[in-house]
Amino acid sequence: MVRLNDLLPPIGVKEIHGSTELSVEGITCDSRQVKPDYIFVAISGYTEDGNYYIPQALEAGAAVVISSKRIEKLTRPSRWGGSATQIVVENPRKVLAKLATIFYNHPSDKLNIIGITGTNGKTTVSYLTEAIFKENGAKVGVLGTIAYRLGEKILPAPITTPQSSDLQQILRKLVNEKFSTVVMEVSSHALSLDRVEGCEFDSAIFTNLSREHLDFHKSIEEYLEAKIKLFSILGKDARKEREKLAVLNLDDPSTEKIIQSTEAKIITYGIEKKADVVAKSIKLNLEKTTFTLLSPRGEVKISLPLIGKYNVYNALAASTVALGQGINLDIIKRGLEKVPSIPGRFEKIDCGQPFTVIVDYAHTDEALRELLHACRELKPRQIITVFGCGGDRDRGKRPLMGEVAVDLSDYVLVTSDNPRSEDPERIALDIEVGIKRKGKSNYQTIIDRFQAIEKALSMAEKGDLIAIAGKGHEDYQLFKDRRIHFDDREVARKILSEKMRFKKE
Known part of the structure; x- marks a missing residue:
């Protein structure tokens, strides 16, 4: 339970209609998830307008409605105590993220959060990164395309990166359950739609860029700009002392633009170019791919139970972020070689x-x-x-x-x-x-x-x-x-x- 007055100052309020002297029990933009004394944030999407669902939210007990436009007579059923408070804001999406971050008390502050973005490879890199960090003794949560894996608990993933209010709630749960590390696939949609606003990343990985989602982004340039956002926010308004890392695929031509857009420490990986971490002597068969990983900390032979040169890139991405965070090569090798079969990936x-x-x-x-x-x-x-x-x-x-x-x-x-x-x-x-x-x-x-x-x-x-x-x-x-x-x-x-x-x- 949080006082509404404690949530309001940072969110850019245009108008308030009703009392702010009340306590709220939760925040959502999904009217189906509303419970008594919740804040309902009405978001205008690409196919539906959240304002249409305000009556359902009020029926379920919403005490506060946040919208980009004034709605007359926000009356709740009498069992909930009459009128709801309305707050008018410029950007409900951004406000949802800010409110959730404050409501759940900045959970990313207490976690080592590794974000992965790129067109292809995000899911595989998340599994490989998880394997390495678990081998190093970390308690790891993974949020991505296949599922949200919170230790032994596996939740279905309706979207790759959760909505901001869901994301902050999940992160708070992970903090409470003593997780140390979160590996998160960060989609271009999530970056464009402010889903990770308020989430402080410690490391960000870029896999590659090719044509995708142009029904949403309209151009490959706009698509790249969405990806770049993950790296441009690294270290901005930081609340944690940990050094920020940008882990970049040097073989991808888009990396040069990302390098120009981040203030984080840059560590590169690749196969073709002279990166910080590289793979040589690549061989594969139907059971595994072997290669030698060369890094500033030495070299090690890896026997990866995944097939294909593209999975060598994925293994390099995971290895590089691990090296950047101080994990030694022996642990990286053991983690990579233990990775399970990844559902629906070769x-x-x-x-x-x-x-x-x-x-x-x-x-x-x-x-x-x-x-x-x-x-x-x-x-x-x-x-x-x-x-x-x-x-x-x-x-x-x-x-x-x-x-x-x-x-x-x-x-x-x-x-x-x-x-x-x-x-x-x-x-x-x-x-x-x-x-x-x-x-x-x-x-x-x-x-x-x-x-x-x-x-x-x-x-x-x-x-x-x-x-x-x-x-x-x-x-x-x-x-x-x-x-x-x-x-x-x-x-x-x-x-x-x-x-x-x-x-x-």
Whole structure:
């Protein structure tokens, strides 16, 4: 419980209508989460206006409503005690973050917070970083795309980076439960929409930048500026004494602009350029990737239970932030070599079949390229790729993914992903534009994703590799009028199990 008067001074109030001499029990922008004596912050989103849900918030007992515009007669049901207080502000999103930070008493002050941003690799880097810091004895929480993992407690992740009020609540819970470190995927949406406002990061990692989310950011330059924000805020208005670290992929051309935008200590990693931390002698097979990590603190041979050159970059990112925070190479090696299989990231599906099946989250042209290069390095007889593109998202990447798929695969099955409100056949036609630009005919379209996976597996022969791309860990498929259970891994196992059983009979 916090007094409303104690929350107001830092948030930039324009108007107050009603009493501020009251206690509040919580803060949210989701009317479904409102409880008696909560503050409800009405945020205008891209598809819905939070002001529309004020009546539901009042019905649930909201004592305070914060909005960007004056709302007349904010009357609560009599059981809650009559009128609610309204506060008018310029930017409700930013205010939500500031209020939550104060309400939960600046929880990031008590934690070592490592933020990870970039187009691809965030989830894998979070798992690798967690493994190293746990090996070093830290109690680690992880917030990211697959789930919010708070020790033994695993919460579903509706979005990669939680809304600011949820984030501050989670961080306070972690402080109370004696966690020392939080590894957080920080999306460009979160940075643009002030979700991490009030969260003091100790280290920030940049993985890479390629075309993504241009339905939201409108240009690659705007997308990069959103990513840069994580590094420009490092050390600004710092409340902690720990040195701030910017861990950057020197092989990515966007890094130069990030270097110019941060006041934090910069540590670089890479493979091609002369970075502070580099990997040499890279070798891979279907079980692992080995490389030698060279750093200012010495060198060590790593046997990473993940496949592909792009996972070497991910391991370097995690290793570099660990080195920057004083963890020695022996612990880094042990942590990396213990990392578990990461759901939907080059995940092997093995039902005893004489060919390889991989499920991966690759859903951009660059991620698909890296995936298929990694597949090709395993020297399969042929690569058969199954993929689609999401609806209501950047249409421009669809033909690019089509080009990559037919260039780097022997055969491609174009299918649906999460079409959302769009016609999946129209999405497939957008993909085909790129395929036709390449003058290729090594593909067919099967809109039903189950049937497309079934077709790919029926085509496979000994020594082949089937790459099922786009959805990875997801266990659902989104259509215009429904959400259904659909997991590429479950589907592949079901089809393969039946195939192997039939073969034995």
